[in-house]
Amino acid sequence: MALEYDLLVVGGGINGAGIARDAAGRGLRVLLCEQHDLAQHTSSASTKLIHGGLRYLEYYEFKLVRKALQEREVLLRAAPHIIWPLRFVMPHDASQRPAWMIRAGLFLYDTLAKREILPASHGLNLREHAAGQPLKGDYRRGFVYSDGWVDDARLVTLNALDAHERGARILTRTKCVSARRDGERWHAVLESEANGRTQVLEVQARAIVNAAGPWAARFAQGVPGAKKNYGLRLIKGSHIVVKRLFDHPCAYIFQNPDKRIIFAIPYQDDFTLIGTTDLEYHGDAGRVEISGEEVAYLCEMANRYFTRQITAADVVWTYSGVRPLLDDSSENASAVTRDYLLECDAAGAPMLNVWGGKITTYRKLAEEALAMLSSNLGLQDRPWTDGAPLPGGDLQHPGKLVRRYDFDAFLQDVQRRYPWLPAQLAKRYARSYGARLERLIGTATSLAELGEELAPGLYEAEARYLVSTEWARSADDILWRRSKLGLYCQPQHVARLEAWLAQEHAGAAPLQSPQAV
Structure with a gap:
């Protein structure tokens, strides 16, 4: 039946x-x-941004931008562990969009929807700001505005x-x-x-x-x-990840000669994420991969701005995805709504x-x-x-009168409660699981009680939690979608995790939901 x-x-x-x-x-x-x-x-191949879409203003998508800006504030409150504010620096390239146009666009971006969490935009002297140091000397002035980062x-x-x-x-x-x-x-x-x-x-x-x-x-x-x-029109977007190109916490938005923009974003503490491309795609949506031409394009666009030059040899990871966009008959893939x-x-x-x-x-x-x-x-x-907060998003701080989306105060409380957790691991647990990290850690009072380290930074307790609670079944599920620990793994780590999964969960039945913890 x-x-x-x-x-x-x-x-x-x-x-x-x-x-x-x-x-x-x-x-x-x-x-x-x-x-x-x-x-x-x-949904795992985005640029990892919760944003209104500054560039969509050029295509008069005011309704979409306003709706997205309104949602930006809602989501920052709902999941402050996996979504957080990020400042974007836009160096001014006099050969591209004029400064008055950028100022007008940023003013509109600041005022289309109510802001309570994020600061407003303003001009920037790149010779005095830390964000100017990694840039070529030609870039003296710029602008800074706010959006949000998300673990998509x-x-x-x-x-x-x-x-x-x-x-x-x-x-x-x-x-x-x-x-x-x-x-x-x-x-x-x-x-x-x-x-x-x-x-x-x-x-x-x-x-x-x-x-x-x-x-x-x-x-x-x-x-x-x-x-x-x-x-639908399928639009391919690709990204590259390189070793960290700058030390400050801001991201960059770069204007390019082809009128497209790319982002350079701090990524997983040790890396920089650069993307994205916009290309019409007609292949298998399940097998999309970056091309050599896309890698070269992203390197070239980054090299226009950064003093440290990168090549394909510097790329440590890439990912590509197909955006299923409503077919509005636009000739330019970047202009598709x-x-x-x-x-x-x-x-x-x-x-x-x-x-x-x-x-x-x-x-x-x-x-x-x-x-x-x-x-x-x-x-x-x-x-x-x-x-309504998403699971783990209700960050409570006992004895402190703070906003429930104050992640820094929450992290300090985590470090106080679990002093035996290495600082980097405590931060990652707090970021990934928020208020639910207690369910992962359980009764453990030492690193050894979290079990074997199956891959760099991945202990058995977390792997079991991801399998029992978050539908993880393979090494890729754990290392690339539930986390980004794959950036630190060698083939032997992946093999060890796969072997552990096979042994631990050989009897798992199909068509089952995990039990809520």
């Missing part, structure tokens, strides 16, 4: 996870299925975790192979493979959300009788297609999706996520 749900969400990226969380919090019976790992594709893959996982703890069922490595409408119900077939076995699960749902990202158009086409009035469109086919049991979007506006997208489905699903509850 098929299991019954109110809502089936297809896709475990940021939009699918956000919709599942919102729906579960309103009391709906929710099932989310993801064909691979959570955030395995687009963890943002997806925390939304899925919150959904699960509110009653949703989360199935990773589980593909929706078919869906058909039967009056007021959807009948769907899910398939999962684990330990060499294929398991089939039949489900019924009152509504389906197609949040399959780059595969959304293909999924919609495969559903008999489903409407699909819009399409980053806004989203929700299309609801309500001829019988509703199916809602998610076209486009950006990580910053995922929560608002989820609210709008539930509003569109509310009459079909009989929803009475009002929107609730705008004031």
Whole structure:
């Protein structure tokens, strides 16, 4: 007999996870299925920014920028462990956009939405500011403004975790192979493979959300009788990571001769992240890789500004993703809108297609999706996520009267409670897990009690937590999506972790959600 749900969400990226969380919090019976790992594709391949999109002002995307700026403040409060303020320095290149235009754009950026956490923009003398030291001498003046940094893959996982703890069922490595409408119900077939076995699960749902990202158009086409009035353009974005190019905490935004911009951002303490490219993509969305030309382009653009020159040989890691953007017929890939469109086919049991979007506006997208489905699903509850912290985001500081999103005060309290944790590990735990790091550490009172160090900085206690609570199944899940410890690993570390996973969890059954801790 098929299991019954109110809502089936297809896709475990940021939009699918956000919709599942919102729906579960309103009391709906929710099932989310993801064909691979959570955030395995687009949602872990962003530039890691919660931002309004300063450059979108040039394309008159004022509505999108305002909505994103409003969400920036909401998310900074909801997850202050994985999202935090970041100052961006823009050296002024007189051969590019004129200074008056930049000042006007920054003024608009500061005032389009209310700011309570982030400081305003202002001009900068690069000869006197620390951010000027790594730059070539030609750059004397610039501007500085604020946005937010995000651990994008963890943002997806925390939304899925919150959904699960509110009653949703989360199935990773589980593909929706078919869906058909039967009056007021959807009948769907899910398939999962684990330990060499294929398991089939039949489900019924009152509504389906197609949040399959780059595969959304293909999924919609495969559903008999489903409407699909819009399409996607797949835009490839690639990034490179090099050893740290500067010591200060600011990021850079560089204007380039082709009118594009790239970012150079402090990354994982020891590195600099540089990106992104914008290229039309027509290949397999699951196998996207950076090209040699993209590496050369990013190095060249960084070398226009930094005194320390880099080449492909300096690149320690790269990642690429495909952004599924709403097809608005723009000739320039960089000009394709980053806004989203929700299309609801309500001829019988509703199916809602998610076209486009950006990580910053995922929560608002989820609210709008539930509003569109509310009459079909009989929803009475009002929107609730705008004031609710994500798991670990409620940073409490006993005995101190501070804002709950004050991470520095929280970290000091962590170091006081766990003096035996090395400073770097304490900071990483606090950043990754926030107020929930106690669940990972448990009753341990020494580093040895966290178990074997399976890879640099990764102890058994954390690996077990990630498997039991956050759906991790492979070394890549742990080293690249739940953390970025892969940057410090050699092949033997990966092999050791894979062996540990195989031994520890050989009996794990497919189509299972982890138990909430």
